[in-house]
Amino acid sequence: xxxxxxxxxxxxxxxxxxxxxxxxxxxxxxxxxxxxxxxxxxxxxxxxxxxxxxxxxxxxxxxxxxxxxxxxxxxxxxxxxxxxxxxxxxxxxxxxxxxxxxxxxxxxxxxxxx
Amino acid sequence: xxxxxxxxxxxxxxxxxxxxxxxxxxxxxxxxxxxxxxxxxxxxxxxxxxxxxxxxxxxxxxxxxxxxxxxxxxxxxxxxxxxxxxxxxxxxxxxxxxxxxxxxxxxxxxxxxxxx
Numbered sequence: 001x002x003x004x005x006x007x008x009x010x011x012x013x014x015x016x017x018x019x020x021x022x023x024x025x026x027x028x029x030x031x032x033x034x035x036x037x038x039x040x041x042x043x044x045x046x047x048x049x050x051x052x053x054x055x056x057x058x059x060x061x062x063x064x065x066x067x068x069x070x071x072x073x074x075x076x077x078x079x080x081x082x083x084x085x086x087x088x089x090x091x092x093x094x095x096x097x098x099x100x101x102x103x104x105x106x107x108x109x110x111x112x113x114x
Numbered sequence: 115x116x117x118x119x120x121x122x123x124x125x126x127x128x129x130x131x132x133x134x135x136x137x138x139x140x141x142x143x144x145x146x147x148x149x150x151x152x153x154x155x156x157x158x159x160x161x162x163x164x165x166x167x168x169x170x171x172x173x174x175x176x177x178x179x180x181x182x183x184x185x186x187x188x189x190x191x192x193x194x195x196x197x198x199x200x201x202x203x204x205x206x207x208x209x210x211x212x213x214x215x216x217x218x219x220x221x222x223x224x225x226x227x228x229x230x
Contacts, residue, residue, distance in 0.1 A: 033217055040123070042205060042222040058217060090159065092218070102149075103218055105159035 002026050006091050006106030013081040013113045021076040021109050023091030029104070031094045032074040036060065036087040037108070043090060049074055081113045116141045118208050120221035127196045128229050134181075135191045135224045137206030145211040148182065148189045149218070153203040162204070165189065167211070193226075201228040 007022045023032065033048035035058075045058030049068040063085060065077040074093075078085060091106040117140045127133035139148070150162040165173045165182050172180050177194045193200055203223045210216040 035220075040222060042118075042120075042220040043218075044220075045217045048217050088157065092159075102161055102164065103159075108157040110157075 004091055004093050004104050004106040006089075006109050008109060009107065010110050011112070013078070013111065015081060015083060015113060017081050018077065018079050019081065021078075021089055021091075021111075023074045023076065023106060024072050025074075025091075025093040025104070026072065027093065027104065028071060029093035029095055030071065032068070033058070033092050033103075034064070034066065034074070034076045035090045035092065036085075037090060038087050046076065046089075078111075081111075083113045085111065086113045087111060116143075116146075116208050116210065116219050118206050118219050118221040120204075120206055120224050122224045123222070124225045124227070126227040126229055127193070127200075129196055129198060131196055132192060132194045133196055133226065135193075135204050135206075135226065137189045137191070137221055139187050139189065139206075139208050141187070141208065141210075143210055143212065147209045147211060148180075149207040149209070150178070150180070150189075150191045151205045151207060151220075152200075153205065153223075154199075154201070159205075163191065196228050198228050198230060201226055 004025045030051045034046040035043040037043050044060050047066040049055045089109045092103040094103040119138045146167045148165045152160045152162050163175045179192045181190045205223045206221040207218045
């Protein structure tokens with residue numbers, strides 16, 4: 001099992017460029033989410049999905065779009081990158097429900113917007 | 115909305131000693147889960163330990179144990195016999211046990227240094 005795979009691991013963008021951060025999991029998890037990690041701020045939720053075709057906003061959704069066309073994939077799109085979006089991004093997945101609540105994380109994407 | 119507070123941005127411990135990391139949370143719910151995640155320099159998020167709120171017994175995982183005080187909304191992590199490999203950022207996290215699934219809410223983290 002690969003677990004949660006994020007690509008790319010590093011990316012530099014110019015202000016105004018767009019890009020998609022990829023996230024894929026092979027554990028058949030219904031629940032997937034995107035977080036950003038900034039120094040001194042912990043991990044903040046951007047968007048999440050409880051299953052294919054269903055997405056919802058988290059704490060800091062502005063400037064980001066998501067879609068969930070399959071159970072396996074949950075891409076995060078930056079429509080017009082801004083320096084404030086410089087951060088480390090984490091994708092996580094877990095089973096939906098109460099009994100299995102551990103979240104599995106990808107290895108993160110370090111994004112720099114110049 | 116639930117909040118998680120880690121009041122110690124940085125901590126240090128001598129190798130082989132014991133250290134306790136603090137975490138408090140605010141919620142009006144009675145059923146929830148609490149977690150401690152470790153993030154070493156590799157950036158990987160690693161689950162250290164978890165606690166179900168309905169369980170009174172404190173969770174333990176080898177050298178890691180928690181002191182869960184539900185009434186005080188406190189969830190501290192104790193690391194015994196600290197090792198150099200324990201040096202990392204530690205995040206406390208909360209998840210509601212309400213229907214469906216809910217996101218993890220994280221504290222801002224505590225950076226732990228281990229001194230040889």
